[in-house]
Amino acid sequence: MRPMTQAETEQVNATLASSPPAASEPQARVAYGSEAPIGSAQHEQMLEDFLRRHDEISVEDLDAFRAHLLRSFPDREITAQLCPDDESVGILIFSVYGFSEREHLSHPEEDAFYDGFPPHLAHVAGPVTFFPRTGPFSDRALLDGVDNMEGPVDDRIQPQ
Numbered sequence: 001m002r003p004m005t006q007a008e009t010e011q012v013n014a015t016l017a018s019s020p021p022a023a024s025e026p027q028a029r030v031a032y033g034s035e036a037p038i039g040s041a042q043h044e045q046m047l048e049d050f051l052r053r054h055d056e057i058s059v060e061d062l063d064a065f066r067a068h069l070l071r072s073f074p075d076r077e078i079t080a081q082l083c084p085d086d087e088s089v090g091i092l093i094f095s096v097y098g099f100s101e102r103e104h105l106s107h108p109e110e111d112a113f114y115d116g117f118p119p120h121l122a123h124v125a126g127p128v129t130f131f132p133r134t135g136p137f138s139d140r141a142l143l144d145g146v147d148n149m150e151g152p153v154d155d156r157i158q159p160q
Contacts, residue, residue: 072113
């Protein structure tokens with residue numbers, strides 16, 4: 001292979017200078033804090049954003065978690081919310097609405113969720129969790145974060 005001549009080098013440099021820069025994939029912006037009802041377009045986008053940042057969780061794992069959640073809490077309003085964590089990859093929180101003040105601490109539906117939790121999904125617990133919430137869902141964005149979360153993080157699900 002022969003070296004390029006000065007004219008060829010200048011032609012290549014001119015072509016490179018006049019070409020638009022290669023399009024890089026824009027960094028997806030994740031909207032933390034707002035809740036989206038399950039099944040909404042915003043919810044589906046939230047799941048995509050979450051899965052992009054969690055290689056250890058597959059779409060099938062997340063779908064199985066969501067299906068188990070829906071079976072465990074029938075006829076309840078359920079929303080999803082992405083919250084940043086210490087590692088900036090996010091935690092996916094499902095909020096289950098409609099509990100009374102007394103019920104949200106301990107309820108048969110919640111016990112059934114944990115009792116029937118599929119062991120093969122243990123690695124999903126932690127980055128994905130849920131909180132029982134009192135009252136109906138309000139479409140107001142949760143701007144004050146933890147102040148609106150009711151119920152402690154439950155550590156009954158442990159990776160095997």
